[in-house]
Amino acid sequence: MAHKAGFVNIIGNPNVGKSTLMNAFVGEKLSIITSKAQTTRHRILGIVNGEDFQVILSDTPGIIKPAYELQESMMDFVKSAFEDADVLVYMVEVGEKSLKDERFFNKITHSEIPVLLLLNKIDTSNQEQLEAQVELWKDQVPNAEIYPISALEGFNVENVFNRLVELLPESPAFYPKDQLTDKPERFFVNETIREKILLHYKKEIPYAVEVETEEFFEDEDIIRIRSVIMVERDTQKGIIIGHKGTAIKRVGTEARKDLEAFFGKQIHIELYVKVNKNWRSNQNQLRRFGYNQ
Ligand code: GDP
Ligand code: K
Ligand code: MG
Numbered sequence: 001m002a003h004k005a006g007f008v009n010i011i012g013n014p015n016v017g018k019s020t021l022m023n024a025f026v027g028e029k030l031s032i033i034t035s036k037a038q039t040t041r042h043r044i045l046g047i048v049n050g051e052d053f054q055v056i057l058s059d060t061p062g063i064i065k066p067a068y069e070l071q072e073s074m075m076d077f078v079k080s081a082f083e084d085a086d087v088l089v090y091m092v093e094v095g096e097k098s099l100k101d102e103r104f105f106n107k108i109t110h111s112e113i114p115v116l117l118l119l120n121k122i123d124t125s126n127q128e129q130l131e132a133q134v135e136l137w138k139d140q141v142p143n144a145e146i147y148p149i150s151a152l153e154g155f156n157v158e159n160v161f162n163r164l165v166e167l168l169p170e171s172p173a174f175y176p177k178d179q180l181t182d183k184p185e186r187f188f189v190n191e192t193i194r195e196k197i198l199l200h201y202k203k204e205i206p207y208a209v210e211v212e213t214e215e216f217f218e219d220e221d222i223i224r225i226r227s228v229i230m231v232e233r234d235t236q237k238g239i240i241i242g243h244k245g246t247a248i249k250r251v252g253t254e255a256r257k258d259l260e261a262f263f264g265k266q267i268h269i270e271l272y273v274k275v276n277k278n279w280r281s282n283q284n285q286l287r288r289f290g291y292n293q
Helices: 018-026 069-083 102-109 127-140 157-167 185-200 234-241 243-263 283-288
Strands: 004-012 044-050 053-059 087-093 115-120 144-148 210-218 222-231 266-275
Touching (some): 004 018, 004 069, 018 044, 018 053, 053 157, 069 102, 087 157, 115 157, 185 210, 185 222, 185 243, 222 234, 222 243, 234 243, 234 266, 243 266
Parallel strands (some): 004 053, 004 087, 115 144
Antiparallel strands (some): 210 222
16 A cells, blocks of 8 residues: 655644644643643644554644734744645534634635544533534534544544545655654653643743753663743742742652653653743744744
């Protein structure tokens, strides 16, 4: 059989389950997942390799109306996802009516490449609701093939994957067959720490935070990591650290456990906090953190 390879780009509103689906396909926790919008800030590739196929998935930030530079750049990642796809995966969740951003919605309904519309989280709905939703989406996106799924429970995930492979063009692989992602190791360290911050701090704190790993030193049986948690104000620094350092210690402990599972090695992690005023609105800072393509 001829070898197939190509790019599958996953787009949709915040929190519909895009990152959960990508991780389910890849079988690794490449993308961080929380119940908060704007958990995913970058475009992240997840590569699934088989003997006669290579599916290159890209997880993107949820579609939002940008309010500051960082969000502008996040939406550029979404725009680029339309440009190089062989198949578009448009994910919605049960109960959602339509995309918030008209520009993207038109691009989906007028797409010249195949669109799979995945109606996610069907584990939370009954049969009657589900049928009504399928009808609604048939109407809204007539060019799409519709698949009800549960990314969390794995329902229909394999069928969708097989259909994706079918739709890919005949092509040799684009990446080495043992490669899982395009992102360097430090990226996963940064993201894991950011996930713990999203989980444990309230309100605006997670959105004011960026993480930068300054040291990633891999020895035979241990990886030594030093990362900076960047905030915008002194008050935020105090909150991140917490009373007697308990809050930041918790972030470090939980991140270490996840990273030990991810890298399969013992991890030593050192965290510190730095104030970097208005990094979210500063082009140069954003470029440094990998937000400009
Ligand atoms: P993203 O913002 O689109 O990337 O969404 P995430 O993958 O981060 O998921 C957002 C939230 O929805 C998380 O709390 C997930 O656990 C949850 N979630 C994702 N898929 C499913 C699903 O199939 N069923 C249910 N019940 N929850 C899901
Ligand atoms: K999310
Ligand atoms: Mg996400």
